Amino acid sequence: MADGRGTLTVTDRALTRIARQVTLGVPGVAPEEYAGTVERTLGRLYPRVQLQRTGARARVTVEVALTWPASSAQVAGQVQEAVRRELERQAGQDVLQVSVAVREVVRSASARPTARVR
Incomplete structure (x- = not known):
């Protein structure tokens, strides 16, 4: 009866959105709220995801901004694992490579200096 079943097509856009959401979930x-005004105006928010796919095989490049004092090595490793796992689980995508680049380091809201009045 498997012959009567349809097919599932997952678009590159859907895969990119999955990878982006998964990346945002990594501690x-x-x-996005830490993007500067210029980045917001230009629509260049982090994380940025690029996907290259040939059939069922994909290579993913992710650019992120880190919150201080997160370890770039740990965060990059967690992003790689999370993106690979979720693209395989949610879309059946064979992920050959996930490259992660840290492009900015920003202070979290709790680490920002508060204004002092004298």
Whole structure:
């Protein structure tokens, strides 16, 4: 009866969105709210995800901003694992490589200095 079943097509856009949401869930990755005014205006928020796919095989590049004092090595490793795992689980995508680049380090809201009045 398997012959009567349809097919499932997952678009590159859907895979990119999955990877982006998964990346935002990794501790130490700065949420969009930490983007500067220029980045927001230009629509260049982190994380940025690029996907190259050939059939069922994909290579993913992720650019992130970290919150201080997160370890870039730990966060990058966690992003790699999370993106690979979720693309395979949610979309059946064979992920050959996940590259992570840290492009900015920002202070979290709790680490920002508070204004002092004298």
